[in-house]
Amino acid sequence: MANAEQKYRVCVIEDDPDVALFMKTVLEKRADALVLAITDPAKALAGIAEFEPDMVITDIEMPGISGLDLLKELRGTYPDLPVAVMTAHVSIDYAVSALRSQADEFLTKPIASADLVALVTRLAAKGRLTKTAQEPQVVLAIGAHPDDVEIGVGGILAAHRAAGNRVVILTLSRGARGGDADDRQHESLAAAELLGARLFMEDLEDTQISAADPTVGIIERVIAEVRPDIVYTHSAHERHQDHRAVHAATLIAARAVRTVCCYQSPSATIDFRPTRFVPIDGFTDAKLALIRCFESQTEVRAYLEPDFVLATARYWSRFGGGTSCEPLEVIKDTVDISVPASSITNAARLKGERP
Incomplete structure (x- = not known):
């Protein structure tokens, strides 16, 4: 059984409460769908806007507004939303009007349960693919300390932003053992602003981060708020105890996230075994700029020197x-985590390079 986010979202608009309940029950039990049944057609547009369905199935003959009029309204607002219309009164005029209004399917009542499930599954899958293609991805990068994610996936995050994706950074401590906590917080804010990312800055005790709560709870809260498609976090193959703890906590908190990947940090062990190598051509300058924001660290950490960073990326x-x-x-992968080719091409073009 799919979790709530994976289930197809179906809106049924039917003024007969018994028919609406029948369709809702069939689709929830046999198609494992999340169904919003609307029996007052006057509330249909508001309900659809709030529910954000993958497809709509509507009756034609309803009080106040007909299903065909509603279809025209939907086509103006949601041109790619699959819509099926149904009626108990078969006529050529209805069918022609439905086709002219760009209905995806024209159905006659009564509808067999198996046919209803097959139709809704097909149209909802189409709607989900279209919606996913149109929506920017939400990317969450999690680090134990300031500068962790910028070192590990700074280039990838810059590419995500160039592709129009939303980038969120969760830093779980202010890194007090590695420098002044206030300075490091300001550096994190500067890097997030430069990247165009949203920053969640927590204040867990540096070197004492737990693999259980409160760490798991913090990550779960952020995931619930931003609903990421992709999560980047620390590897389990780490010398630093905080990094290992954040890795373990993330796997628990991100259990429903479709794609989870682990990045390399300077404290990774030789057991770090990457299985995906994401090109960041065109984004190395952006990564170096992010790292320069952490001035308190670049002055004392040799691994943050530009030639070291570039050599590491060159090696991989x-x-x-x-x-x-x-x-x-890659822990699990159902979302494309490749850097979009268009982003690389555009970045190279801006620099006058060949992509």
């Missing part, structure tokens, strides 16, 4: 193509 390109890559251990 042996496995991923291009001239620079960031490596990832």
